[in-house]
Amino acid sequence: MSQDILVTGKPGKPGKPGKAAGGDFGRLGDRRKYIPVLATASLLVAMFTVGGIRYEGFASGQVVLNVFIDNAFLLVVAVGMTFVILTGGIDLSVGSVVALSTMISASLVTGQGWPPLLVIPLVLLIGAVLGFVMGCMIHYFEIQPFIVTLAGMFLARGLCYTIGTDSIPITDETYTALAQARIDLPGDMFVSPSVVIALAVVAVAAYVLHYTRLGRNVYATGGSEQSALLMGLPVARTKIAVYTVSGFCSALGGVLLSLYMLSGYGLHAVGMELDAIAAVVIGGTLLTGGSGYLLGTVLGVLVLGLIQTVISFEGTLSSWWTKIFIGLLLFVFILLQRLISARRT
Amino acid sequence: MTAPTGDAPVTSPPRNPRAGRPAAALRHRLFWPALVLALLLLANLLFTPGFLSVEMKDGHLYGSLIDIFRFGAPLILVATGMTLVIATGGIDLSVGSVVAISGALSCLWVSGLADQQSAGGVLAAVGLALGLSLALGVWNGFLVSGIGIQPIIATLILMVAGRGLAQLITDGQIVTVNSDPYKLIGGGYWLTLPFGVLIAAAVLAVTAFLTRRLALGLLIESVGGNATASRLAGLRSRGLIVTVYAFCALCAGIAGLMISSNVSSADGNNAGLWIELDAILAVVIGGTSLAGGRFSLGGTVIGALIIQTLTTTIYSIGIPPETTLLFKALVVTVVCLLQSAAFREKAFHLRRRRPGAAPASADEKVRVPA
Numbered sequence: 227m228s229q230d231i232l233v234t235g236k237p238g239k240p241g242k243p244g245k246a247a248g249g250d251f252g253r254l255g256d257r258r259k260y261i262p263v264l265a266t267a268s269l270l271v272a273m274f275t276v277g278g279i280r281y282e283g284f285a286s287g288q289v290v291l292n293v294f295i296d297n298a299f300l301l302v303v304a305v306g307m308t309f310v311i312l313t314g315g316i317d318l319s320v321g322s323v324v325a326l327s328t329m330i331s332a333s334l335v336t337g338q339g340w341p342p343l344l345v346i347p348l349v350l351l352i353g354a355v356l357g358f359v360m361g362c363m364i365h366y367f368e369i370q371p372f373i374v375t376l377a378g379m380f381l382a383r384g385l386c387y388t389i390g391t392d393s394i395p396i397t398d399e400t401y402t403a404l405a406q407a408r409i410d411l412p413g414d415m416f417v418s419p420s421v422v423i424a425l426a427v428v429a430v431a432a433y434v435l436h437y438t439r440l441g442r443n444v445y446a447t448g449g450s451e452q453s454a455l456l457m458g459l460p461v462a463r464t465k466i467a468v469y470t471v472s473g474f475c476s477a478l479g480g481v482l483l484s485l486y487m488l489s490g491y492g493l494h495a496v497g498m499e500l501d502a503i504a505a506v507v508i509g510g511t512l513l514t515g516g517s518g519y520l521l522g523t524v525l526g527v528l529v530l531g532l533i534q535t536v537i538s539f540e541g542t543l544s545s546w547w548t549k550i551f552i553g554l555l556l557f558v559f560i561l562l563q564r565l566i567s568a569r570r571t
Numbered sequence: 572m573t574a575p576t577g578d579a580p581v582t583s584p585p586r587n588p589r590a591g592r593p594a595a596a597l598r599h600r601l602f603w604p605a606l607v608l609a610l611l612l613l614a615n616l617l618f619t620p621g622f623l624s625v626e627m628k629d630g631h632l633y634g635s636l637i638d639i640f641r642f643g644a645p646l647i648l649v650a651t652g653m654t655l656v657i658a659t660g661g662i663d664l665s666v667g668s669v670v671a672i673s674g675a676l677s678c679l680w681v682s683g684l685a686d687q688q689s690a691g692g693v694l695a696a697v698g699l700a701l702g703l704s705l706a707l708g709v710w711n712g713f714l715v716s717g718i719g720i721q722p723i724i725a726t727l728i729l730m731v732a733g734r735g736l737a738q739l740i741t742d743g744q745i746v747t748v749n750s751d752p753y754k755l756i757g758g759g760y761w762l763t764l765p766f767g768v769l770i771a772a773a774v775l776a777v778t779a780f781l782t783r784r785l786a787l788g789l790l791i792e793s794v795g796g797n798a799t800a801s802r803l804a805g806l807r808s809r810g811l812i813v814t815v816y817a818f819c820a821l822c823a824g825i826a827g828l829m830i831s832s833n834v835s836s837a838d839g840n841n842a843g844l845w846i847e848l849d850a851i852l853a854v855v856i857g858g859t860s861l862a863g864g865r866f867s868l869g870g871t872v873i874g875a876l877i878i879q880t881l882t883t884t885i886y887s888i889g890i891p892p893e894t895t896l897l898f899k900a901l902v903v904t905v906v907c908l909l910q911s912a913a914f915r916e917k918a919f920h921l922r923r924r925r926p927g928a929a930p931a932s933a934d935e936k937v938r939v940p941a
Binding site: 316318363366367368369370372373374376377378379380381383384385387388391500503504507513514544545546547548549550552553554556557560561564 | 662718719720721723724725727728729730731732733734735736738739743839848851852855861892893894895896897898899900901903904907908910911912913914917
């Protein structure tokens with residue numbers, strides 16, 4: 227696990243003295259890194275238990291699966307965001323790219339009659355290219371990721387409105403068939419194909435992050451870009467790659483959203499970048515980069531989805547309580563992370 | 572963008588080999604943003620010949636230029652506060668929510684008055700809203716300096732929860748008020764000028780005095796340069812950071828009053844939506860580095876004016892509103908690229924080979940963003 231060496235070897239967060247050189251260093255320290263993820267997991271279990279006790283029909287497998295079904299696109303987008311945040315960057319353009327993808331799909335499929343099998347790869351390509359260009363601007367021209375992706379956000383939203391200001395319905399057979407398809411599971415439960423796609427993305431991303439060279443480069447770049455550069459790691463390639471991955475994931479999220487909504491609209495996914503960032507933070511990934519797990523992001527998305535489920539089960543709570551709860555949760559988790567990292571040093 | 576754009580007299584010679592050349596004006600921090608603003612105004616003049624004319628009607632000044640200032644006043648205010656926060660190396664994402672909360676609270680208070688025209692009641696509402704804004708700013712500052720949370724996340728909490736709070740205050744409704752004194756704040760005129768512009772100018776003047784005539788600006792910049800070193804040098808970094816966030820929230824609160832007063836209603840969901848992004852953009856366009864350590868209030872004002880002029884231009888030239896964002900993205904990209912020293916060197920081949928290669932290579936290494 228050389229990636230662990232990179233993470234614990236970060237400046238300012240040294241392992242216990244005397245253990246750094248040993249082969250089994252930081253066993254105790256390593257386990258602390260899992261605390262945020264474990265905290266998110268226990269919160270999820272607690273929320274589900276309380277919900278199950280309070281509301282009739284809450285404690286069923288289908289409720290959990292529905293959270294997946296309703297948040298498959300957010301899950302995919304948050305996976306891309308995790309890559310970016312692990313390198314210490316940020317991508318504000320994801321929500322707009324999602325909207326742009328739904329808009330392009332809808333206008334090409336409904337307006338031009340293009341076959342979906344051609345449109346979907348094209349949309350994914352556009353998302354990846356947008357991410358690639360932003361990554362290049364960030365790396366080669368040394369402009370802050372915040373500003374570059376902000377411009378990307380304006381650009382993608384602007385392109386949406388240029389295509390059309392109204393919602394375009396998608397009536398194509400392939401899309402409707404995919405949208406209505408149910409994959410039956412034992413026990414009268416089902417998921418949509420979107421969930422399968424999202425879980426596949428999570429699996430691939432987890433493999434890339436934890437078992438490939440690119441993944442280790444991502445952690446190293448986020449830990450300390452200068453050290454990574456001095457170690458001879460391809461920082462430029464890594465940084466551009468993560469924004470490309472994020473663009474691709476946003477486009478894929480857009481495709482899933484167009485399946486979910488069966489329409490393309492410039493106002494889809496407004497503020498989704500905040501949801502994605504919140505999911506990543508609640509999942510225990512540090513916004514400074516270099517530390518975090520993809521599993522945490524998945525749990526973060528589930529927590530956000532479960533909050534909405536609880537509020538809809540409660541019935542009397544207004545929608546703005548969602549925002550207040552998410553804000554409170556963010557606060558608690560950030561405080562927790564802060565306490566853990568303070569104890570480590 | 573850790574490397575400065577090379578303007579201030581304190582910059583050491585090896586880092587800015589071109590200082591003192593005839594092209595010194597080109598190197599000035601405000602040159603590129605001012606050029607963009609001038610070009611934008613020129614473009615307007617070409618499309619609308621009477622664009623720059625200002626006329627007097629009913630004792631008020633009217634004209635596109637006045638409109639730019641009038642509608643840009645809230646953005647200038649928010650961006651002023653944001654400049655100081657960014658100068659300490661922080662960022663405040665919560666200003667949009669504070670705008671919404673301040674507008675919601677004051678409108679709710681005014682709408683509950685027996686006599687909405689009473690100046691005392693309106694003043695109480697203003698005081699209440701600004702007090703709450705200050706408290707929210709202190710909360711942000713406490714999270715950043717007291718607990719030591721990264722500014723972008725610390726203020727993200729209030730950004731997300733604040734919208735919910737604003738809607739909680741207005742109960743999800745749009746609160747409308749019918750009060751002349753309240754209307755004055757954002758929509759009224761005083762001494763022939765829009766009152767909002769005067770407020771923004773006053774806040775700006777006080778800020779400029781406090782930061783540039785007193786030592787406060789230097790202290791803020793040194794905290795932004797290195798908070799630990801500043802503390803060891805005897806500065807009260809924590810207190811300064813809390814002050815700066817409180818000031819930023821106060822500015823946002825005033826902007827919230829203006830925005831809600833201009834339309835005589837408070838919308839917890841949409842008031843000040845994305846103003847934080849515009850404000851950060853204004854600061855960056857104005858040449859203040861997001862890395863902190865130095866700031867330019869003049870640049871921020873120019874940046875805010877560029878953004879507002881852009882919006883006005885889009886309406887006056889007759890660019891279809893659908894492409895507004897596209898146009899904005901284009902201008903933002905161009906301005907940021909022009910601001911980027913790395914881009915200028917690569918695009919215009921400005922980098923000259925100098926005999927003493929050592930400083931140049933040292934410069935190269937320094938510039939790697941950590």
